[in-house]
Amino acid sequence: MSGNASPSPPASPEIDDGTKTVIGIAFGNTTSSIAYTTPDGKAEVIANEEGDRQIPSVLSWVGSEEYHGTQAKSHLIRNAKNTVAYFRDFLGKKYSEIDPTNSHNSAHPLDVDGVPSFNLQQADDETVSTVSINEITTRHLIRLRDSASDFLGRKVTGAVITVPTDFSDTQKEALVAAAKAGELEVLQIIHEPVAAVLAYAARRTPEAQGVDRNILVADLGGTRCDAAVVASRGGMYTILATAHDYGLGGLRLDEVLVNHFSKEFIKKHKVDPGNERSLAKLRLEAEGTKRTLSLGTSATISIESLADGYDFHSTINRLRYELSAKKVFDQVVSLVENVVKKAELDLLDIGEVILSGGTSHTPKIASRIAALFPDSVPVNAPATLTTALNPSELSARGAAIQASLIAEFDKEDIEQSTHPAVTVAPHLSHPIGVVIGEDNSFQTILEAQTAVPARRIAQFDVQADGDVIVRICEGIREIVVEKVERQVNVIAEAAIRGAKRGGKVEVTINVGSDLGLNVAARVIGTQIGVRGEVKPEAGSAQ
Amino acid sequence: MASVKIPKPLPTLPEDWNSESNFIVHAPLSPAVHRNLSPAGPHFLAHARRKRHSRTFSEDDRIQAQQNVKNVEDEDAGEISEAESPVLLSRDPKDWKNQDHYAVLGLSKYRYKATEEQIKKAHRKKVLKHHPDKKAAVGAVDDDSFFKCIQKAMEILSDPVKRRQFDSVDEGANRDPPSKKSKGNFYKGWGPVFESEGRFSRKQPVPKLGDDKSIKAEVEEFYNFWYNFDSWRTFEYLDEEVPDDNENRDQKRYIQRKNNASRAKRKTEDTARLRKLVDDALSLDTRIKKFREEEKKLRNAKKDAREAEEKRLAEEARIKAEEDKKRKEEEEAREKAQKADSKKAREAAKNAVKKNRRVLKGSVKDVNYFASGDATPAVIDRVLGEVELVISKIDNEDLQTLARNLSGTRGADAIKSTWVEAVGELVKKGNAKVEDFKVFTS
Numbered sequence: 001m002s003g004n005a006s007p008s009p010p011a012s013p014e015i016d017d018g019t020k021t022v023i024g025i026a027f028g029n030t031t032s033s034i035a036y037t038t039p040d041g042k043a044e045v046i047a048n049e050e051g052d053r054q055i056p057s058v059l060s061w062v063g064s065e066e067y068h069g070t071q072a073k074s075h076l077i078r079n080a081k082n083t084v085a086y087f088r089d090f091l092g093k094k095y096s097e098i099d100p101t102n103s104h105n106s107a108h109p110l111d112v113d114g115v116p117s118f119n120l121q122q123a124d125d126e127t128v129s130t131v132s133i134n135e136i137t138t139r140h141l142i143r144l145r146d147s148a149s150d151f152l153g154r155k156v157t158g159a160v161i162t163v164p165t166d167f168s169d170t171q172k173e174a175l176v177a178a179a180k181a182g183e184l185e186v187l188q189i190i191h192e193p194v195a196a197v198l199a200y201a202a203r204r205t206p207e208a209q210g211v212d213r214n215i216l217v218a219d220l221g222g223t224r225c226d227a228a229v230v231a232s233r234g235g236m237y238t239i240l241a242t243a244h245d246y247g248l249g250g251l252r253l254d255e256v257l258v259n260h261f262s263k264e265f266i267k268k269h270k271v272d273p274g275n276e277r278s279l280a281k282l283r284l285e286a287e288g289t290k291r292t293l294s295l296g297t298s299a300t301i302s303i304e305s306l307a308d309g310y311d312f313h314s315t316i317n318r319l320r321y322e323l324s325a326k327k328v329f330d331q332v333v334s335l336v337e338n339v340v341k342k343a344e345l346d347l348l349d350i351g352e353v354i355l356s357g358g359t360s361h362t363p364k365i366a367s368r369i370a371a372l373f374p375d376s377v378p379v380n381a382p383a384t385l386t387t388a389l390n391p392s393e394l395s396a397r398g399a400a401i402q403a404s405l406i407a408e409f410d411k412e413d414i415e416q417s418t419h420p421a422v423t424v425a426p427h428l429s430h431p432i433g434v435v436i437g438e439d440n441s442f443q444t445i446l447e448a449q450t451a452v453p454a455r456r457i458a459q460f461d462v463q464a465d466g467d468v469i470v471r472i473c474e475g476i477r478e479i480v481v482e483k484v485e486r487q488v489n490v491i492a493e494a495a496i497r498g499a500k501r502g503g504k505v506e507v508t509i510n511v512g513s514d515l516g517l518n519v520a521a522r523v524i525g526t527q528i529g530v531r532g533e534v535k536p537e538a539g540s541a542q
Numbered sequence: 543m544a545s546v547k548i549p550k551p552l553p554t555l556p557e558d559w560n561s562e563s564n565f566i567v568h569a570p571l572s573p574a575v576h577r578n579l580s581p582a583g584p585h586f587l588a589h590a591r592r593k594r595h596s597r598t599f600s601e602d603d604r605i606q607a608q609q610n611v612k613n614v615e616d617e618d619a620g621e622i623s624e625a626e627s628p629v630l631l632s633r634d635p636k637d638w639k640n641q642d643h644y645a646v647l648g649l650s651k652y653r654y655k656a657t658e659e660q661i662k663k664a665h666r667k668k669v670l671k672h673h674p675d676k677k678a679a680v681g682a683v684d685d686d687s688f689f690k691c692i693q694k695a696m697e698i699l700s701d702p703v704k705r706r707q708f709d710s711v712d713e714g715a716n717r718d719p720p721s722k723k724s725k726g727n728f729y730k731g732w733g734p735v736f737e738s739e740g741r742f743s744r745k746q747p748v749p750k751l752g753d754d755k756s757i758k759a760e761v762e763e764f765y766n767f768w769y770n771f772d773s774w775r776t777f778e779y780l781d782e783e784v785p786d787d788n789e790n791r792d793q794k795r796y797i798q799r800k801n802n803a804s805r806a807k808r809k810t811e812d813t814a815r816l817r818k819l820v821d822d823a824l825s826l827d828t829r830i831k832k833f834r835e836e837e838k839k840l841r842n843a844k845k846d847a848r849e850a851e852e853k854r855l856a857e858e859a860r861i862k863a864e865e866d867k868k869r870k871e872e873e874e875a876r877e878k879a880q881k882a883d884s885k886k887a888r889e890a891a892k893n894a895v896k897k898n899r900r901v902l903k904g905s906v907k908d909v910n911y912f913a914s915g916d917a918t919p920a921v922i923d924r925v926l927g928e929v930e931l932v933i934s935k936i937d938n939e940d941l942q943t944l945a946r947n948l949s950g951t952r953g954a955d956a957i958k959s960t961w962v963e964a965v966g967e968l969v970k971k972g973n974a975k976v977e978d979f980k981v982f983t984s
């Protein structure tokens with residue numbers, strides 16, 4: 001495996017015939033992933049040379065040799081000062097804006113004219129170079145790109161990269177620049193929760209993708225947890241709200257286990273494994289134990305010479321672990337509840353839940369979140385749904401899907417397609433529907449938060465010969481035990497005369513971008529029908 | 543686009559649909575909210591193609607499009623976080639019990655009102671500023687004491703139980719009542735006091751002190767609420783620390799007992815303190831006096847009305863009594879007169895009876911007892927005997943008639959037949975038997 005440690009990539013063996021080869025990159029603080037789309041349109045996550053699909057976002061130097069991923073991560077034990085980890089969120093920020101907490105056990109960020117930087121030994125002599133966060137990011141992206149190029153046998157030319165929804169424009173610009181410095185073109189930056197939604201949507205028929213619903217995406221990572229409510233309307237996605245917890249993630253769960261095992265070790269040997277190196281070992285192994293606990297009901301830990309020459313062997317069962325981690329789980333649950341509140345929705349308004357990020361493998365987290373919702377709401381996580389995708393892969397897959405969709409676009413095309421004049425759209429503030437049945441209940445036809453222009457068609461059975469009425473209304477949310485939409489104001493009424501029992505009435509509602517409404521109702525297969533128009537309120541034109 | 547099948551039928555057209563047209567417009571749609579579509583996925587790209595046609599959007603278009611877009615990311619915590627004073631910065635983290643956790647996080651304006659979200663944001667802001675690794679990086683001496691204060695503050699304020707314990711003793715949130723001598727506005731002075739005390743109430747919302755315009759029921763509800771205050775305030779935050787070793791069990795138990803006692807004592811004192819506070823406010827609340835005066839006025843008015851009524855009733859009673867008396871007197875007079883009258887009548891009747899009897903007896907004597915010569919004593923006896931018998935049997939009315947008839951009759955035969963007739967009457971009425979009569983029979 002000597003090739004992995006090579007400071008400069010090997011002379012490129014890939015074909016560079018001018019064709020475009022694009023990938024998706026999920027760039028996390030803890031891990032990164034790369035994915036591509038197979039010729040039959042399936043997104044696949046690529047394993048690097050070491051066989052990792054979740055590549056630790058860590059770089060380390062021993063002399064002039066650069067290590068990346070899992071190898072670099074293992075250097076946190078003996079080579080912490082020359083190892084850079086958990087750096088993604090530093091990119092594009094001023095030193096005063098960064099939270100260095102997670103760098104405590106690795107190279108510390110320094111303030112170099114406001115730019116977060118690291119003092120590292122990257123040469124075989126003792127010289128120390130100051131490396132900016134931008135340069136670190138460039139190195140990381142180069143290593144990811146090279147791994148992908150290696151696997152695909154072709155030079156990767158461009159990538160779609162995912163970032164959290166709170167990434168500022170400055171951060172995005174820094175990311176694009178860092179990639180460019182590594183000769184990687186960023187085709188587009190997309191938001192992690194949207195990538196997760198895309199990863200799931202790609203498995204569905206276009207028809208099923210178009211089914212309107214509110215999707216809650218909880219991205220539970222290593223250093224942070226993010227949640228978003230995404231309105232899916234006709235296959236288009238609008239983020240309604242986001243929430244972030246910067247102190248919550250897999251590291252906190254590692255810490256729970258580290259504390260547990262430390263106490264046990266102290267009890268056994270009367271020695272505190274509190275020195276840096278012992279703790280680093282314990283952290284690394286505890287993470288492995290934690291992952292095992294996601295699959296089995298108990299896990300072992302085994303560390304040679306943990307402290308004072310004592311070895312450490314122990315077992316923990318899942319229940320014990322879950323008990324100790326309860327506070328962390330509680331915080332994840334409250335993050336989820338909070339984002340729904342911020343979207344001004346009720347938990348009952350959520351139609352699907354997607355759990356993304358490595359920590360979503362934790363069974364108790366998935367079941368605690370699932371318990372918030374009715375059984376009819378799918379909670380996509382390995383522990384709650386057998387058909388769930390690997391939560392660690394969602395961002396990269398979504399990015400790869402988007403990359404393949406825009407692979408043939410030129411720069412100008414992408415710029416114009418993502419221009420605010422295209423992305424900003426008026427969204428309905430209330431659902432539009434029809435009053436039906438004996439109880440005059442409100443049947444939604446266009447959900448609230450649907451971007452306009454939009455069109456929806458609904459079909460009703462005719463139960464008896466005679467005249468029927470199509471009463472178009474705006475609904476207001478009113479939640480009683482189950483989801484109920486109550487009509488508030490009647491927008492228009494249409495009379496259909498002489499319908500025959502057994503017939504079908506088709507109602508088409510068209511909302512213009514100016515909020516003008518066109519309604520057509522007809523009895524299918526007859527000449528009977530009515531059309532009408534509702535002019536927009538003066539001044540509400542977009 | 544596929545149509546959605548709705549399982550329920552459309553309602554029938556109402557009878558009173560009286561429009562010419564088959565389509566009636568009632569109202570336009572409500573205004574829309576401008577939001578950002580996520581520029582990803584096949585459906586979005588189709589939308590972009592439609593929207594773009596072959597147009598090219600400029601920088602101006604960008605600015606214009608972004609003008610009214612709803613932002614889904616949070617604002618900077620800037621406005622909620624205050625800078626630290628030098629005194630605060632030099633705090634000893636070991637003295638955390640006396641630390642003002644809200645001030646440490648820069649939330650002294652908010653305190654018990656700070657939301658979880660605000661606490662999180664304020665904490666993050668302080669972490670970014672005071673992280674010891676950042677200080678060490680610029681060569682400052684290894685001083686992480688204020689950072690420890692920050693972490694302690696967060697530990698307490700992010701835990702609902704610990705936060706309540708701290709809020710219970712958070713001096714910074716207390717509002718002292720205005721001094722007795724203070725001439726200030728009562729509502730301005732006391733309103734904030736009750737608002738801050740209200741934070742301890744299990745029942746929420748807490749009624750407001752109100753103002754001059756508050757009605758009596760509101761003021762009464764207010765004081766009722768405060769006299770029945772249900773407080774969650776606890777005092778374990780002020781506990782003396784229990785030693786953590788296993789050695790000194792007795793000492794441990796002793797301190798625990800002591801802590802429990804002082805918690806209870808403090809709670810009692812707090813209840814008394816609040817009670818006095820409410821007493822003080824009540825005594826200064828001019829509304830109470832106002833309501834009392836209004837009531838007194840009302841009561842006086844009622845009393846006046848009642849007295850007038852009583853007077854009226856007394857007068858009425860007096861008049862009635864007088865009338866009654868008069869009527870009674872008249873009645874008595876009348877009765878007396880009547881009595882006198884009836885006595886006369888009775889006497890007259892008695893006399894009449896006597897007279898009639900005399901007429902009856904005289905009638906037979908006048909005709910010499912129906913004898914042709916001198917009447918023998920036996921004849922006289924018989925005739926008078928039968929006369930007596932008639933007198934004893936006859937009623938007054940018939941007696942009168944008989945007497946009248948006899949007075950108008952002359953001659954023995956006529957007299958006798960009058961008698962015979964009368965006896966016949968008597969016999970017919972069943973008052974006498976015919977055998978008893980020898981003379982007065984035909």
Ligand SMILES: Nc1ncnc2c1ncn2[C@@H]1O[C@H](COP(=O)(O)OP(=O)(O)OP(=O)(O)O)[C@@H](O)[C@H]1O
Pocket residue numbers: 027028029030031032054088220221222223224225249250251287290291292294356357358359360361362392
């Ligand atoms: N099977 C598993 N069970 C439990 N935890 C896991 C599992 N696999 C990965 N994790 C945890 O997931 C976390 C990494 O998550 P992810 O790969 O989503 O990171 P990231 O997005 O880079 O994180 P960050 O939030 O730091 O940006 C780690 O803490 C890791 O221990």
Ligand SMILES: [Mg+2]
Pocket residue numbers: 028029219220221222357
């Ligand atoms: Mg992540």
